[in-house]
Amino acid sequence: MILDKRKFQLHLKTETLGHGFHLYERIDSTNRLAMEFLREGAPEGTTILAEQQTGGRGSNGRQWESLPGGLYLSVILRPQLMLADIFQLTLVAAFGVAQSLARLTGADVRLKWPNDLVIEQGGRLAKVGGILTETRIQGDRLAGAVVGMGINWDNPVPAEAARLKPLSRRDLDLAPVAAAVLLGLEESYQLWRQRGIERIVSGYERYLVNLGQAVEVPGHDGQGRIIGIDERGALRVLFLDGGETLVMPSELRLGYAR
Template structure:
Protein backbone atom coordinates (compact mmCIF):
# COMPACT_ATOMS: atom_id res chain seq x y z
CA UNK A 1 0.00 0.00 0.00
CA UNK A 2 1.32 3.44 -0.90
CA UNK A 3 2.24 5.62 2.06
CA UNK A 4 0.21 8.71 2.90
CA UNK A 5 3.37 10.83 2.54
CA UNK A 6 4.03 9.59 -1.00
CA UNK A 7 0.37 10.02 -1.88
CA UNK A 8 0.52 13.63 -0.67
CA UNK A 9 3.68 14.27 -2.70
CA UNK A 10 2.11 12.83 -5.85
CA UNK A 11 -1.07 14.85 -5.36
CA UNK A 12 0.94 18.04 -4.92
CA UNK A 13 3.12 17.37 -7.97
CA UNK A 14 0.10 16.47 -10.09
CA UNK A 15 -1.74 19.64 -9.05
CA UNK A 16 1.37 21.70 -9.79
CA UNK A 17 1.29 20.84 -13.49
CA UNK A 18 4.42 22.18 -15.23
CA UNK A 19 5.43 24.26 -12.20
CA UNK A 20 8.34 23.24 -9.98
CA UNK A 21 7.59 22.75 -6.28
CA UNK A 22 10.40 23.26 -3.79
CA UNK A 23 11.40 20.57 -1.33
CA UNK A 24 10.12 22.79 1.47
CA UNK A 25 6.69 23.18 -0.17
CA UNK A 26 6.41 19.43 -0.63
CA UNK A 27 7.56 18.81 2.94
CA UNK A 28 4.84 21.14 4.28
CA UNK A 29 2.15 19.50 2.16
CA UNK A 30 3.27 15.97 3.06
CA UNK A 31 3.98 16.67 6.72
CA UNK A 32 7.57 15.45 6.73
CA UNK A 33 11.14 16.78 6.58
CA UNK A 34 12.89 18.04 3.45
CA UNK A 35 15.38 15.19 3.80
CA UNK A 36 12.53 12.67 3.75
CA UNK A 37 11.15 14.29 0.58
CA UNK A 38 14.32 13.42 -1.32
CA UNK A 39 14.04 9.76 -0.27
CA UNK A 40 10.35 9.54 -1.26
CA UNK A 41 11.09 11.17 -4.63
CA UNK A 42 13.72 8.51 -5.29
CA UNK A 43 11.25 5.76 -4.33
CA UNK A 44 8.69 7.23 -6.74
CA UNK A 45 11.26 7.28 -9.52
CA UNK A 46 12.00 3.62 -8.83
CA UNK A 47 8.26 2.96 -9.15
CA UNK A 48 8.26 4.40 -12.68
CA UNK A 49 7.39 8.07 -12.19
CA UNK A 50 9.46 10.54 -14.22
CA UNK A 51 10.16 13.42 -11.83
CA UNK A 52 12.42 16.26 -12.93
CA UNK A 53 14.49 18.08 -10.33
CA UNK A 54 16.33 21.41 -10.67
CA UNK A 55 18.63 23.06 -8.19
CA UNK A 56 16.92 25.99 -6.36
CA UNK A 57 13.63 25.23 -8.16
CA UNK A 58 12.54 21.87 -6.79
CA UNK A 59 10.59 19.06 -8.44
CA UNK A 60 7.93 18.55 -11.08
CA UNK A 61 6.10 15.48 -12.39
CA UNK A 62 6.87 14.85 -16.05
CA UNK A 63 5.28 11.44 -16.58
CA UNK A 64 3.96 8.46 -14.68
CA UNK A 65 4.63 5.99 -17.50
CA UNK A 66 2.35 2.98 -17.94
CA UNK A 67 2.52 1.65 -14.41
CA UNK A 68 -0.72 0.46 -12.80
CA UNK A 69 0.49 0.24 -9.22
CA UNK A 70 -1.61 1.74 -6.45
CA UNK A 71 0.18 5.09 -6.47
CA UNK A 72 -0.37 5.45 -10.22
CA UNK A 73 -4.06 4.70 -9.98
CA UNK A 74 -4.70 6.99 -7.03
CA UNK A 75 -2.95 9.93 -8.73
CA UNK A 76 -5.81 11.71 -10.50
CA UNK A 77 -8.52 9.20 -9.53
CA UNK A 78 -11.90 10.99 -9.49
CA UNK A 79 -14.00 8.70 -7.30
CA UNK A 80 -15.24 8.66 -3.74
CA UNK A 81 -15.12 4.89 -3.22
CA UNK A 82 -14.32 2.76 -6.26
CA UNK A 83 -10.62 2.03 -6.70
CA UNK A 84 -9.62 3.79 -3.48
CA UNK A 85 -8.25 0.54 -2.02
CA UNK A 86 -5.93 -1.25 -4.45
CA UNK A 87 -4.22 -4.64 -4.24
CA UNK A 88 -1.58 -4.80 -6.98
CA UNK A 89 0.27 -7.95 -8.06
CA UNK A 90 2.92 -8.72 -10.66
CA UNK A 91 1.45 -12.15 -11.38
CA UNK A 92 -1.55 -14.06 -10.01
CA UNK A 93 -3.61 -17.10 -10.89
CA UNK A 94 -6.75 -14.96 -11.08
CA UNK A 95 -7.76 -11.55 -9.75
CA UNK A 96 -11.27 -12.95 -9.24
CA UNK A 97 -9.95 -15.57 -6.85
CA UNK A 98 -8.12 -12.96 -4.75
CA UNK A 99 -11.15 -10.64 -4.76
CA UNK A 100 -13.32 -13.46 -3.43
CA UNK A 101 -10.83 -14.02 -0.60
CA UNK A 102 -10.77 -10.30 0.23
CA UNK A 103 -14.56 -10.21 0.24
CA UNK A 104 -14.59 -12.98 2.83
CA UNK A 105 -12.10 -10.96 4.88
CA UNK A 106 -14.51 -7.97 4.94
CA UNK A 107 -12.56 -5.80 2.49
CA UNK A 108 -14.36 -2.48 1.89
CA UNK A 109 -16.60 -1.77 -1.06
CA UNK A 110 -14.64 -0.39 -3.99
CA UNK A 111 -11.59 -2.60 -3.38
CA UNK A 112 -9.77 -3.20 -6.67
CA UNK A 113 -7.53 -6.20 -7.34
CA UNK A 114 -5.25 -5.71 -10.33
CA UNK A 115 -2.39 -7.69 -11.84
CA UNK A 116 0.17 -7.36 -14.60
CA UNK A 117 -0.44 -10.99 -15.51
CA UNK A 118 -2.98 -13.75 -14.85
CA UNK A 119 -1.71 -17.30 -15.14
CA UNK A 120 -5.14 -18.93 -15.06
CA UNK A 121 -7.42 -16.03 -15.98
CA UNK A 122 -10.95 -17.13 -16.78
CA UNK A 123 -14.05 -15.83 -18.46
CA UNK A 124 -17.66 -16.88 -18.49
CA UNK A 125 -18.42 -20.63 -18.37
CA UNK A 126 -14.92 -21.22 -16.91
CA UNK A 127 -13.25 -20.48 -20.25
CA UNK A 128 -9.59 -19.48 -20.20
CA UNK A 129 -8.81 -15.77 -20.62
CA UNK A 130 -5.49 -14.93 -22.28
CA UNK A 131 -3.77 -12.36 -20.01
CA UNK A 132 -0.18 -11.63 -21.16
CA UNK A 133 2.08 -9.66 -18.85
CA UNK A 134 2.18 -5.87 -18.92
CA UNK A 135 -0.10 -5.40 -21.92
CA UNK A 136 -3.67 -5.29 -20.68
CA UNK A 137 -5.94 -4.55 -17.75
CA UNK A 138 -6.76 -7.60 -15.66
CA UNK A 139 -8.76 -6.49 -12.63
CA UNK A 140 -11.61 -7.37 -10.27
CA UNK A 141 -13.76 -4.84 -8.41
CA UNK A 142 -15.56 -5.61 -5.15
CA UNK A 143 -19.03 -4.09 -4.60
CA UNK A 144 -21.49 -4.59 -1.74
CA UNK A 145 -24.91 -3.45 -3.07
CA UNK A 146 -27.87 -3.90 -0.73
CA UNK A 147 -29.88 -5.88 -3.28
CA UNK A 148 -31.36 -9.36 -3.78
CA UNK A 149 -29.15 -11.80 -5.76
CA UNK A 150 -31.41 -11.79 -8.84
CA UNK A 151 -30.25 -8.22 -9.53
CA UNK A 152 -26.60 -9.30 -9.96
CA UNK A 153 -26.70 -9.87 -13.77
CA UNK A 154 -27.56 -6.21 -14.28
CA UNK A 155 -24.10 -5.25 -13.03
CA UNK A 156 -22.45 -6.92 -16.03
CA UNK A 157 -24.45 -4.55 -18.24
CA UNK A 158 -23.67 -1.54 -16.03
CA UNK A 159 -19.96 -2.37 -16.24
CA UNK A 160 -20.19 -2.75 -20.02
CA UNK A 161 -21.62 0.75 -20.44
CA UNK A 162 -18.98 2.22 -18.09
CA UNK A 163 -16.13 0.57 -20.00
CA UNK A 164 -17.47 1.50 -23.45
CA UNK A 165 -17.69 5.14 -22.45
CA UNK A 166 -14.26 5.09 -20.76
CA UNK A 167 -12.66 3.71 -23.94
CA UNK A 168 -14.40 6.41 -25.95
CA UNK A 169 -13.10 9.10 -23.56
CA UNK A 170 -9.51 7.90 -23.26
CA UNK A 171 -8.88 6.15 -26.59
CA UNK A 172 -11.45 7.80 -28.90
CA UNK A 173 -12.53 4.39 -30.21
CA UNK A 174 -16.04 3.12 -30.94
CA UNK A 175 -16.90 -0.06 -29.08
CA UNK A 176 -19.96 -2.30 -29.46
CA UNK A 177 -21.55 -4.45 -26.75
CA UNK A 178 -22.37 -8.07 -27.51
CA UNK A 179 -24.78 -9.57 -24.97
CA UNK A 180 -24.12 -10.61 -22.31
CA UNK A 181 -20.52 -9.70 -21.51
CA UNK A 182 -18.32 -8.99 -24.55
CA UNK A 183 -17.11 -5.68 -25.95
CA UNK A 184 -16.15 -5.66 -29.62
CA UNK A 185 -14.35 -3.40 -32.07
CA UNK A 186 -15.13 -4.19 -35.71
CA UNK A 187 -16.44 -7.58 -34.63
CA UNK A 188 -13.33 -8.58 -32.66
CA UNK A 189 -13.34 -9.02 -28.90
CA UNK A 190 -11.46 -6.42 -26.88
CA UNK A 191 -13.01 -6.87 -23.42
CA UNK A 192 -14.70 -9.54 -21.36
CA UNK A 193 -16.66 -9.06 -18.14
CA UNK A 194 -17.32 -11.72 -15.49
CA UNK A 195 -19.70 -10.96 -12.61
CA UNK A 196 -19.80 -13.31 -9.61
CA UNK A 197 -21.38 -13.00 -6.20
CA UNK A 198 -21.46 -14.23 -2.64
CA UNK A 199 -25.04 -14.18 -1.38
CA UNK A 200 -27.82 -15.91 0.48
CA UNK A 201 -31.36 -16.32 -0.88
CA UNK A 202 -32.35 -12.76 -0.01
CA UNK A 203 -29.22 -10.58 0.00
CA UNK A 204 -26.03 -10.02 -1.96
CA UNK A 205 -23.08 -10.01 0.44
CA UNK A 206 -20.46 -9.19 -2.15
CA UNK A 207 -20.46 -8.79 -5.89
CA UNK A 208 -17.21 -9.08 -7.85
CA UNK A 209 -16.89 -7.69 -11.36
CA UNK A 210 -13.92 -9.10 -13.26
CA UNK A 211 -12.76 -7.08 -16.26
CA UNK A 212 -10.21 -8.19 -18.84
CA UNK A 213 -9.27 -5.51 -21.36
CA UNK A 214 -6.81 -5.95 -24.22
CA UNK A 215 -5.00 -2.61 -24.22
CA UNK A 216 -1.48 -2.57 -25.67
CA UNK A 217 -1.05 -5.98 -27.28
CA UNK A 218 0.32 -6.22 -30.81
CA UNK A 219 -1.10 -8.78 -33.24
CA UNK A 220 1.86 -11.05 -32.47
CA UNK A 221 0.85 -11.18 -28.79
CA UNK A 222 -2.28 -13.20 -29.55
CA UNK A 223 -2.07 -16.98 -30.03
CA UNK A 224 -3.09 -18.19 -33.49
CA UNK A 225 -6.49 -19.44 -32.33
CA UNK A 226 -7.40 -15.94 -31.13
CA UNK A 227 -5.86 -13.79 -33.87
CA UNK A 228 -9.04 -13.67 -35.97
CA UNK A 229 -11.48 -13.09 -33.10
CA UNK A 230 -9.57 -10.85 -30.65
CA UNK A 231 -8.00 -7.42 -30.89
CA UNK A 232 -6.56 -4.70 -28.67
CA UNK A 233 -7.08 -0.98 -28.26
CA UNK A 234 -3.52 -0.36 -29.51
CA UNK A 235 -4.13 -2.36 -32.69
CA UNK A 236 -7.37 -0.52 -33.42
CA UNK A 237 -6.08 2.92 -32.41
CA UNK A 238 -2.65 2.45 -33.96
CA UNK A 239 -0.91 3.68 -30.79
CA UNK A 240 -0.24 2.72 -27.17
CA UNK A 241 -2.59 3.88 -24.41
CA UNK A 242 -2.17 4.66 -20.70
CA UNK A 243 -3.65 1.77 -18.77
CA UNK A 244 -3.86 3.79 -15.55
CA UNK A 245 -5.83 6.57 -17.28
CA UNK A 246 -8.26 4.01 -18.67
CA UNK A 247 -8.71 2.33 -15.28
CA UNK A 248 -9.40 5.72 -13.68
CA UNK A 249 -12.03 6.51 -16.32
CA UNK A 250 -13.69 3.11 -15.81
CA UNK A 251 -13.83 3.58 -12.04
CA UNK A 252 -15.29 7.10 -12.45
CA UNK A 253 -17.98 5.93 -14.90
CA UNK A 254 -18.80 2.83 -12.87
CA UNK A 255 -19.25 4.89 -9.72
CA UNK A 256 -21.54 7.29 -11.59
CA UNK A 257 -23.73 4.55 -13.09
CA UNK A 258 -23.74 2.54 -9.87
CA UNK A 259 -25.17 5.58 -8.06
CA UNK A 260 -27.76 6.16 -10.80
CA UNK A 261 -28.78 2.51 -10.67
CA UNK A 262 -29.20 2.50 -6.88
CA UNK A 263 -31.28 5.71 -7.01
CA UNK A 264 -33.31 5.28 -10.21
CA UNK A 265 -33.16 1.58 -11.06
CA UNK A 266 -32.03 -0.07 -14.27
CA UNK A 267 -34.17 1.87 -16.79
CA UNK A 268 -31.68 4.71 -17.55
CA UNK A 269 -28.80 2.20 -17.77
CA UNK A 270 -30.87 -0.08 -20.04
CA UNK A 271 -31.40 2.70 -22.57
CA UNK A 272 -27.66 3.42 -22.74
CA UNK A 273 -26.79 -0.28 -22.97
CA UNK A 274 -29.18 -0.81 -25.89
CA UNK A 275 -27.72 2.20 -27.72
CA UNK A 276 -24.31 0.46 -27.74
CA UNK A 277 -25.56 -3.09 -28.28
CA UNK A 278 -24.67 -4.82 -31.53
CA UNK A 279 -26.89 -7.77 -30.59
CA UNK A 280 -30.22 -5.91 -30.52
CA UNK A 281 -32.25 -5.60 -33.72
CA UNK A 282 -30.58 -8.53 -35.48
CA UNK A 283 -31.32 -12.15 -36.20
CA UNK A 284 -29.03 -14.20 -34.00
CA UNK A 285 -28.48 -17.73 -32.75
CA UNK A 286 -28.36 -18.29 -28.99
CA UNK A 287 -26.67 -21.50 -27.84
CA UNK A 288 -27.55 -22.40 -24.27
CA UNK A 289 -26.33 -25.46 -22.38
CA UNK A 290 -29.42 -27.39 -23.46
CA UNK A 291 -30.77 -25.74 -26.59
CA UNK A 292 -30.13 -23.65 -29.70
CA UNK A 293 -32.58 -20.88 -30.65
CA UNK A 294 -32.48 -18.64 -33.71
CA UNK A 295 -34.57 -15.50 -33.79
CA UNK A 296 -34.82 -11.73 -33.71
CA UNK A 297 -33.22 -10.04 -30.68
CA UNK A 298 -35.85 -7.49 -29.73
CA UNK A 299 -34.19 -6.11 -26.59
CA UNK A 300 -33.47 -6.89 -22.96
CA UNK A 301 -35.71 -6.90 -19.90
CA UNK A 302 -35.12 -4.73 -16.83
CA UNK A 303 -33.30 -7.74 -15.36
CA UNK A 304 -30.87 -7.79 -18.30
CA UNK A 305 -32.42 -10.94 -19.83
CA UNK A 306 -32.23 -11.12 -23.64
CA UNK A 307 -35.54 -11.34 -25.51
CA UNK A 308 -35.44 -13.51 -28.62
CA UNK A 309 -38.44 -13.85 -30.98
CA UNK A 310 -38.36 -17.04 -33.08
CA UNK A 311 -39.97 -17.62 -36.51
CA UNK A 312 -43.26 -18.68 -34.94
CA UNK A 313 -43.49 -15.40 -33.02
CA UNK A 314 -42.75 -16.93 -29.66
CA UNK A 315 -40.57 -14.81 -27.34
CA UNK A 316 -37.82 -16.65 -25.50
CA UNK A 317 -36.05 -15.28 -22.43
CA UNK A 318 -32.33 -16.02 -22.68
CA UNK A 319 -30.53 -15.90 -19.34
CA UNK A 320 -27.15 -17.25 -20.44
CA UNK A 321 -25.92 -18.28 -23.89
CA UNK A 322 -23.28 -17.97 -26.57
CA UNK A 323 -24.45 -15.57 -29.26
CA UNK A 324 -23.71 -15.68 -32.97
Protein backbone atom coordinates in the same frame (compact mmCIF):
# COMPACT_ATOMS: atom_id res chain seq x y z
CA MET B 1 6.03 -2.54 -13.44
CA ILE B 2 4.04 -1.61 -16.54
CA LEU B 3 1.41 0.36 -14.61
CA ASP B 4 2.61 3.46 -12.79
CA LYS B 5 0.74 3.41 -9.46
CA ARG B 6 1.35 7.10 -8.75
CA LYS B 7 0.15 8.09 -12.22
CA PHE B 8 -2.94 5.92 -11.75
CA GLN B 9 -3.79 7.70 -8.51
CA LEU B 10 -3.38 11.09 -10.23
CA HIS B 11 -5.84 10.05 -12.95
CA LEU B 12 -8.36 8.44 -10.58
CA LYS B 13 -11.56 10.54 -10.38
CA THR B 14 -13.84 8.15 -8.49
CA GLU B 15 -15.40 8.69 -5.08
CA THR B 16 -14.96 5.10 -3.88
CA LEU B 17 -13.71 2.60 -6.43
CA GLY B 18 -9.97 2.16 -6.61
CA HIS B 19 -9.10 4.03 -3.42
CA GLY B 20 -8.37 0.74 -1.65
CA PHE B 21 -5.95 -0.33 -4.37
CA HIS B 22 -3.75 -3.45 -4.49
CA LEU B 23 -1.35 -3.85 -7.42
CA TYR B 24 0.41 -7.14 -8.20
CA GLU B 25 2.98 -7.93 -10.85
CA ARG B 26 1.71 -11.50 -11.27
CA ILE B 27 -1.05 -13.51 -9.58
CA ASP B 28 -3.33 -16.36 -10.58
CA SER B 29 -6.60 -14.42 -10.67
CA THR B 30 -7.69 -10.95 -9.55
CA ASN B 31 -11.23 -12.26 -9.04
CA ARG B 32 -10.06 -15.09 -6.78
CA LEU B 33 -8.04 -12.72 -4.60
CA ALA B 34 -10.86 -10.16 -4.52
CA MET B 35 -13.26 -12.87 -3.34
CA GLU B 36 -10.85 -13.59 -0.49
CA PHE B 37 -10.81 -9.90 0.41
CA LEU B 38 -14.61 -9.86 0.21
CA ARG B 39 -14.94 -12.77 2.65
CA GLU B 40 -12.51 -11.02 5.02
CA GLY B 41 -14.73 -7.91 5.10
CA ALA B 42 -12.95 -5.57 2.67
CA PRO B 43 -15.03 -2.45 1.99
CA GLU B 44 -16.84 -1.62 -1.21
CA GLY B 45 -14.52 -0.20 -3.82
CA THR B 46 -11.51 -2.34 -2.91
CA THR B 47 -9.68 -2.96 -6.18
CA ILE B 48 -7.23 -5.69 -7.19
CA LEU B 49 -5.11 -5.13 -10.30
CA ALA B 50 -2.52 -7.44 -11.82
CA GLU B 51 -0.12 -6.96 -14.69
CA GLN B 52 -0.36 -10.66 -15.49
CA GLN B 53 -2.72 -13.48 -14.49
CA THR B 54 -1.72 -17.13 -14.65
CA GLY B 55 -5.27 -18.41 -14.08
CA GLY B 56 -7.54 -15.70 -15.47
CA ARG B 57 -11.11 -16.79 -16.25
CA GLY B 58 -13.86 -15.62 -18.53
CA SER B 59 -17.52 -16.60 -18.52
CA ASN B 60 -18.49 -20.29 -18.26
CA GLY B 61 -15.08 -21.07 -16.80
CA ARG B 62 -13.20 -20.38 -20.03
CA GLN B 63 -9.56 -19.35 -19.67
CA TRP B 64 -8.77 -15.67 -20.19
CA GLU B 65 -5.25 -15.28 -21.54
CA SER B 66 -3.72 -12.53 -19.41
CA LEU B 67 -0.29 -11.54 -20.63
CA PRO B 68 1.53 -8.30 -19.69
CA GLY B 69 0.23 -5.19 -21.44
CA GLY B 70 -3.44 -5.88 -20.76
CA LEU B 71 -5.66 -4.54 -17.98
CA TYR B 72 -6.81 -7.12 -15.43
CA LEU B 73 -8.70 -5.81 -12.43
CA SER B 74 -11.44 -6.77 -10.00
CA VAL B 75 -13.59 -4.56 -7.79
CA ILE B 76 -15.58 -5.39 -4.65
CA LEU B 77 -19.17 -4.13 -4.57
CA ARG B 78 -21.69 -4.49 -1.74
CA PRO B 79 -25.09 -3.51 -3.16
CA GLN B 80 -28.45 -4.24 -1.53
CA LEU B 81 -29.80 -6.72 -4.04
CA MET B 82 -32.13 -9.72 -4.14
CA LEU B 83 -30.75 -12.93 -5.64
CA ALA B 84 -33.13 -12.81 -8.61
CA ASP B 85 -31.56 -9.51 -9.67
CA ILE B 86 -27.88 -10.47 -9.46
CA PHE B 87 -27.34 -10.34 -13.23
CA GLN B 88 -28.09 -6.62 -13.11
CA LEU B 89 -24.53 -6.10 -11.87
CA THR B 90 -23.12 -7.48 -15.12
CA LEU B 91 -25.32 -5.09 -17.12
CA VAL B 92 -24.17 -2.20 -14.92
CA ALA B 93 -20.51 -3.07 -15.40
CA ALA B 94 -20.72 -3.79 -19.13
CA PHE B 95 -22.52 -0.54 -19.91
CA GLY B 96 -20.29 1.59 -17.69
CA VAL B 97 -17.01 0.16 -18.96
CA ALA B 98 -18.02 0.26 -22.65
CA GLN B 99 -19.15 3.86 -22.36
CA SER B 100 -16.01 4.94 -20.51
CA LEU B 101 -13.59 3.21 -22.89
CA ALA B 102 -15.35 4.66 -25.93
CA ARG B 103 -15.21 8.11 -24.35
CA LEU B 104 -11.54 7.80 -23.41
CA THR B 105 -10.16 6.27 -26.60
CA GLY B 106 -12.56 7.46 -29.29
CA ALA B 107 -12.79 3.86 -30.52
CA ASP B 108 -16.19 2.38 -31.36
CA VAL B 109 -16.36 0.02 -28.39
CA ARG B 110 -19.59 -1.98 -28.38
CA LEU B 111 -21.19 -4.78 -26.36
CA LYS B 112 -21.82 -8.32 -27.55
CA TRP B 113 -24.46 -9.96 -25.40
CA PRO B 114 -24.15 -10.64 -22.61
CA ASN B 115 -20.76 -9.45 -21.31
CA ASP B 116 -18.18 -9.04 -24.10
CA LEU B 117 -16.59 -5.75 -25.15
CA VAL B 118 -16.04 -5.78 -28.91
CA ILE B 119 -15.08 -3.66 -31.88
CA GLU B 120 -15.76 -4.22 -35.58
CA GLN B 121 -12.57 -4.94 -37.47
CA GLY B 122 -12.25 -6.12 -41.06
CA GLY B 123 -15.95 -6.90 -41.37
CA ARG B 124 -16.05 -9.03 -38.22
CA LEU B 125 -16.41 -8.55 -34.51
CA ALA B 126 -13.26 -8.83 -32.41
CA LYS B 127 -13.23 -9.13 -28.65
CA VAL B 128 -11.34 -6.42 -26.76
CA GLY B 129 -12.56 -7.22 -23.25
CA GLY B 130 -14.93 -9.06 -20.98
CA ILE B 131 -16.76 -8.85 -17.66
CA LEU B 132 -16.98 -11.63 -15.06
CA THR B 133 -19.21 -11.08 -12.01
CA GLU B 134 -18.98 -13.44 -9.04
CA THR B 135 -21.04 -13.26 -5.88
CA ARG B 136 -21.13 -14.25 -2.23
CA ILE B 137 -24.56 -15.33 -0.97
CA GLN B 138 -25.88 -15.31 2.60
CA GLY B 139 -29.37 -16.71 3.01
CA ASP B 140 -31.63 -15.19 0.38
CA ARG B 141 -29.57 -12.03 -0.14
CA LEU B 142 -26.37 -10.94 -1.79
CA ALA B 143 -23.58 -10.39 0.74
CA GLY B 144 -21.21 -8.92 -1.81
CA ALA B 145 -19.93 -9.21 -5.35
CA VAL B 146 -16.70 -9.05 -7.30
CA VAL B 147 -16.76 -7.56 -10.78
CA GLY B 148 -13.75 -8.64 -12.81
CA MET B 149 -12.71 -6.87 -16.01
CA GLY B 150 -10.15 -7.91 -18.57
CA ILE B 151 -9.19 -5.46 -21.33
CA ASN B 152 -6.92 -6.24 -24.28
CA TRP B 153 -4.81 -3.08 -24.38
CA ASP B 154 -1.25 -3.70 -25.58
CA ASN B 155 -0.91 -7.41 -24.80
CA PRO B 156 -0.56 -10.33 -27.22
CA VAL B 157 -4.04 -11.59 -28.19
CA PRO B 158 -5.48 -14.55 -30.13
CA ALA B 159 -6.25 -14.12 -33.83
CA GLU B 160 -9.98 -13.63 -33.20
CA ALA B 161 -9.41 -10.85 -30.65
CA ALA B 162 -8.07 -7.29 -30.92
CA ARG B 163 -6.04 -4.82 -28.90
CA LEU B 164 -7.59 -1.50 -28.01
CA LYS B 165 -4.43 0.63 -27.82
CA PRO B 166 -3.79 0.71 -31.61
CA LEU B 167 -7.41 1.83 -32.10
CA SER B 168 -7.19 4.67 -29.59
CA ARG B 169 -7.17 8.22 -30.94
CA ARG B 170 -5.13 9.26 -27.91
CA ASP B 171 -1.67 8.20 -26.79
CA LEU B 172 -2.44 6.44 -23.51
CA ASP B 173 -0.81 3.98 -21.16
CA LEU B 174 -2.48 1.64 -18.68
CA ALA B 175 -2.72 4.14 -15.80
CA PRO B 176 -5.42 6.42 -17.33
CA VAL B 177 -7.14 3.40 -18.87
CA ALA B 178 -7.47 1.72 -15.46
CA ALA B 179 -8.71 4.96 -13.91
CA ALA B 180 -11.27 5.43 -16.71
CA VAL B 181 -12.58 1.88 -16.38
CA LEU B 182 -13.17 2.39 -12.66
CA LEU B 183 -14.84 5.75 -13.25
CA GLY B 184 -17.13 4.23 -15.86
CA LEU B 185 -18.12 1.43 -13.50
CA GLU B 186 -18.75 3.86 -10.64
CA GLU B 187 -20.85 6.21 -12.78
CA SER B 188 -23.00 3.33 -14.01
CA TYR B 189 -23.27 1.85 -10.50
CA GLN B 190 -24.44 5.16 -9.05
CA LEU B 191 -26.91 5.66 -11.90
CA TRP B 192 -28.35 2.22 -11.23
CA ARG B 193 -28.72 2.84 -7.49
CA GLN B 194 -30.26 6.29 -7.98
CA ARG B 195 -32.41 5.79 -11.09
CA GLY B 196 -32.99 2.05 -11.35
CA ILE B 197 -32.26 -0.72 -13.81
CA GLU B 198 -34.35 0.85 -16.60
CA ARG B 199 -31.68 3.50 -17.19
CA ILE B 200 -28.99 0.83 -17.33
CA VAL B 201 -30.99 -1.28 -19.80
CA SER B 202 -31.46 1.68 -22.15
CA GLY B 203 -27.76 2.56 -21.89
CA TYR B 204 -26.69 -1.05 -22.48
CA GLU B 205 -28.90 -1.28 -25.56
CA ARG B 206 -27.22 1.79 -27.08
CA TYR B 207 -23.97 -0.18 -27.22
CA LEU B 208 -25.49 -3.59 -28.04
CA VAL B 209 -24.07 -4.74 -31.36
CA ASN B 210 -26.62 -7.58 -31.61
CA LEU B 211 -29.71 -5.39 -32.08
CA GLY B 212 -31.55 -6.54 -35.19
CA GLN B 213 -29.53 -9.76 -35.45
CA ALA B 214 -31.42 -12.81 -36.71
CA VAL B 215 -31.29 -15.77 -34.32
CA GLU B 216 -32.77 -19.23 -34.02
CA VAL B 217 -34.12 -19.94 -30.56
CA PRO B 218 -34.40 -23.54 -29.31
CA GLY B 219 -38.05 -24.56 -29.11
CA HIS B 220 -39.26 -21.92 -31.59
CA ASP B 221 -39.94 -22.31 -35.31
CA GLY B 222 -38.28 -19.90 -37.72
CA GLN B 223 -35.88 -17.06 -37.05
CA GLY B 224 -36.47 -14.17 -34.72
CA ARG B 225 -34.72 -10.84 -34.40
CA ILE B 226 -33.10 -9.38 -31.31
CA ILE B 227 -34.93 -6.22 -30.21
CA GLY B 228 -33.26 -5.59 -26.85
CA ILE B 229 -32.83 -7.00 -23.36
CA ASP B 230 -34.97 -7.13 -20.25
CA GLU B 231 -34.11 -6.18 -16.67
CA ARG B 232 -32.48 -9.57 -15.98
CA GLY B 233 -30.26 -9.32 -19.04
CA ALA B 234 -32.31 -11.77 -21.10
CA LEU B 235 -32.48 -11.17 -24.85
CA ARG B 236 -35.83 -10.01 -26.20
CA VAL B 237 -36.45 -11.83 -29.47
CA LEU B 238 -39.33 -10.93 -31.80
CA PHE B 239 -40.70 -13.40 -34.38
CA LEU B 240 -42.48 -12.72 -37.68
CA ASP B 241 -45.85 -13.75 -36.21
CA GLY B 242 -45.54 -10.97 -33.64
CA GLY B 243 -44.66 -13.28 -30.78
CA GLU B 244 -41.85 -12.33 -28.42
CA THR B 245 -39.72 -14.49 -26.17
CA LEU B 246 -36.97 -13.99 -23.62
CA VAL B 247 -33.72 -15.91 -23.90
CA MET B 248 -31.26 -16.26 -21.03
CA PRO B 249 -27.48 -16.52 -21.58
CA SER B 250 -27.56 -20.22 -20.64
CA GLU B 251 -29.99 -20.89 -23.51
CA LEU B 252 -28.22 -19.23 -26.44
CA ARG B 253 -24.67 -18.35 -27.36
CA LEU B 254 -24.14 -15.65 -29.98
CA GLY B 255 -21.15 -15.92 -32.28
CA TYR B 256 -18.86 -13.24 -33.65
CA ALA B 257 -19.98 -13.46 -37.28
CA ARG B 258 -21.62 -10.33 -38.74
